[in-house]
Amino acid sequence: MKLGTTLKELLSIHEMTQKQLAEVLDLSPSALGNYIQGTREPDYDTLIRIADYFHVTTDFLIRNDHNTKLSQDEEMLLHIFRSLTGEQQDFYLEQGQIFIRQNKKKESSSFPRVPRLNEKVS
Numbered sequence: 001m002k003l004g005t006t007l008k009e010l011l012s013i014h015e016m017t018q019k020q021l022a023e024v025l026d027l028s029p030s031a032l033g034n035y036i037q038g039t040r041e042p043d044y045d046t047l048i049r050i051a052d053y054f055h056v057t058t059d060f061l062i063r064n065d066h067n068t069k070l071s072q073d074e075e076m077l078l079h080i081f082r083s084l085t086g087e088q089q090d091f092y093l094e095q096g097q098i099f100i101r102q103n104k105k106k107e108s109s110s111f112p113r114v115p116r117l118n119e120k121v122s
Contacts, residue, residue, distance in 0.1 A: 003041065014054070018032050024053060025053060054083075055082035057075075
């Protein structure tokens with residue numbers, strides 16, 4: 001994924017305009033527009049400021065999908081998690097653990113129980 005596409009997605013998730021992001025990052029709207037269109041690339045300091053603002057890694061902003069260890073969905077989950085308050089993070093983790101327990105229950109109920117040795121089968 002290209003930087004511009006990633007920036008568009010982050011703007012959409014945060015319900016921000018390019019102009020709003022440019023103001024927050026102290027960039028000209030045209031410079032940010034060029035990054036989004038892919039006609040220019042930000043310098044390292046700007047890239048770091050963008051990453052810090054959205055609570056993502058610089059790798060997340062500039063990576064190619066096939067060169068990463070985490071999928072795009074995993075990176076987005078990490079981004080969402082980092083954007084939450086401490087209390088919200090705790091709740092988010094609790095919810096995830098509930099899903100895991102539900103999946104384990106489904107897995108165990110989908111396999112027929114094998115009787116143990118010396119156990120009567122009815």
